[in-house]
Amino acid sequence: MTSAFRAVATPRSEVPLRSSGYASEARRSPRTSPVLERRRRWERRYRLNLWISDAAIIIAFCVFSTVLRLQMLDPNLIAEDPGIIARIPLITSVGWLVALSAFGTRESELFGSGVTEYTRVAQATGFAFGLLAIAFIVFQWPGLRTQLLVSLPFGLLVLLASRWLWRRWLLRRRRFGEYVSRAFVVGAHDEVAFVLRRLGTTWALGYQVVGASLSDRPVSSIAVDGHAYPVVGSVYDAAATAHRLGADAIIVASQPDEDPDFVQRLSQQMVGTAAELVIGGRLADVAGPRISLRPLEGLPLIQVKIPTFEGGAHVVKRAFDLVVSSLALLVTLPIALVVAIIIKLGDGGPVFYRQKRVGRDGREFDMLKFRSMRVGADAERALLLAQNEGSGPLFKMRNDPRVTHVGRILRKHSLDELPQFWNVFIGDMSVVGPRPPLPSEVTTYDGRVYRRLYIKPGITGPWQVGGRSNLSWDESVRLDLHYVENWSVLDDLRIMWRTVGVMLKPEGAY
Template identity: 35%
Template sequence: MRAFIKRLLSLYPVRRPLSILALMAIDAVALLAGLLIAGYLVAGENRVSEIFYLAPVLLTVWLSLFAANGLYDRAPERRNPGALLAAILLGAGLFAFGSVIYPETQFVLGEILVAAALALLLDGGLRLLYEQGIEFIYRRGFGLITTVVVGDEESRRKVRRIIEQQPSAYSVVGELGMSGDRVDLGLLRRILDRTGARNVVLAGAERLPDEEFLSLLHSMRLRGVRVRVVPGTITLMSGRSILSQRVGMPLMEVGYPQLDNNQRLMKRVLDIAGAAGGLVVLSPLLLAVAVLIKLTSPGPVFFKQKRVGADETVFLCYKFRSMYQDAERRQAELEAENEADGAIFKIRKDPRVTPVGRFIRRWSIDELPQLINVLKGEMSLVGPRPLPLRDYERMDEHHKQRLSAVPGITGYWQISGRSDLSFEEMVRLDLYYIKNWSLSLDLKIILKTLKVVVTHEGAY
């Protein structure tokens, strides 16, 4: 149970919704209790049932005011007692105004003032207990945001000392020095892989050239790792710094243009809808193929292989097993017969492929389990194909530029010849896709993929 809670709280996308829901529940309980007690004290028992009847409207108005006053934002904003007081007084004012327009609510000024005072005391107390509980959870090691600190030695020491002294959600699990005016991205990736850190605090960002800084941001974005920067003196003097997570120092969270975020969110929505819909619609076919594979050759139904995805992250890629069990061991024996150039390995009449495997490869059915990878966020419906570790290790550095996008089940390469193209042509097409990506291009590729699958172009 402890491990489950720790895992749940470590998922950053879940933390914010959970926090907001918990705070809204606290506020609703405090506000409703204030209204009920005030109603009972002023008008007696009969008033309680009337307030219950009005409760949905009253709570909706009051909670909306709480949201407008930043009481569901991050810790520094939501802990402002002035914002809580302002939201409750605004709500009381609206109720007083509403009671004049709609006298059937039967609210009187005394009842409203008592309700506001009680709600302020109850909500303030409950919110204080909530914040104390959050700090207790952090001290027990739950919900910590694992962090890698990047910067020169002195800056890293200062950041680490402040984080360790403050009861915050941050936990330093790794450090990386800066080599002059650059960050070793390869080493940073290895540290992130080893520690599982989901946050990077960068001290000394002003010393990085623009191109170096943007490469770092792009790399971290592909990994879903947040980047926060310790601002320099000039930035602090401008008054625009953002105090993040009450960590004891000003931290600026670096974001991307909203338009770009919206497009990528839409791409993710398309991925989830397409993958979930595909698994449901194709479930009879998937089940039939699974049975055929199990009946015709020994071994598991699915083939799981380590592949290299966005920003050189390694994940398990799912496919229907189309080869005999000893296929990976036999690959070393067949290297001399490789018909593909560059880093990839392909043989048209591969002796390791089973009869059923040859059929499902011809119709690209073996790739369908990768819809699971799409749901997990490891792949997209459209993007560069993820290559096995064997192929990745044989790539030149300039080939690895194709890893600057989330890999896909289909892509520009698949609709342009697939296995009939050389490795260099595949890389060139992948880079073209990355540089010219748009949702409309994704949709065109998906439609053209259907034609390619039906005509078996480049499939073997």
């Protein structure tokens, strides 16, 4: 065994916070390092931006509601109670801002998170106005009713729009390496590679990996998707190594099997030098939002909720599908008529294309699409198999000669999929779900991939907003399985919103 490997694999019982003088400073609390202070500076700057915009919006709507009440509904009220023009907006504004702070809507872990941030803002707003409604009933303060009718709906809408704009600004800055956490990843080679691969494709999470440390291989670097990350030091020196590299976050992809106290000790060593200790890897990817902490008599337990595929949540999903598909069929009817006429005038062939797909529980159904290929294209597929660019059982060609000129435009903007809202309406599909597979694909599935068939396939889904045809087969399966086990109505709304952006700025569609 080489000395390099021993440095990686041999555990230590303890690593001091400082390389020297530890005994004399053991009772002194750790001081904030320059690395940690740098991170806190940009966090404070961004949090201040959010606070200023929140305050400006809230005060503006609260004052506007009071003025509206006085000028349009009860102009004589100000003569009877001159303090009302200041008192009511002040009470509402302060209560609203305090609720936003109490609900942690500006915490650093929410920066750039999207749905979670918007949900907290909505919850804080609902809580604040719930208390105001009680105050209105108890004290009968004039003017509070207008706050409830005007400031609550319109103020919340503008507040969410403001948070969305700030999020877009933050994501743009992160593209240039600003407002990011410098991360150091530790664990076994395969688990570290898994985390690096995910972080490399999801820069919006705000992590810039500066290095890694492996517990099982004596290598100098780890290559993932064409990018090499330096491997530095031992996992047992992770805190000191991360500090030396200027990292303010450590991601634990896996911990050494022979050291059950590894994470606890690492968290203690990071005090004063880093802001985040993130537990990553495949457990978080599989369980996702189903993970919760459950302390039991001082014993910290990680509880993973087992997914169910029937019951109230799925009834809500079906009701949601009916409402959305009904509205979509009505709204897109003019566009569908124009597309149908163009296709018919193009070559005189049929407007619609019916294709067998596999739905929930393996049941086959006819999926509708606007025809984007020439008539008889299915019979030509066998001649093109040698040019297949798809991964796994998928057949994909970037420049498929069977696709018509009109069809390329339809595919690029996903307009060929509009008739699938009918499939949603009659119950064969869902608005959001896994990609609908062909019967020939299903015959290649193993036991794990069959889980994609536990719920209805969708018009859009994580594969649609995550890269479409650019995704590998394994990545497509991973995204679908994660959705199947962790979906929620809020997540469906997020995917639908992102789908609109993908349609306007298509990427990976062919």
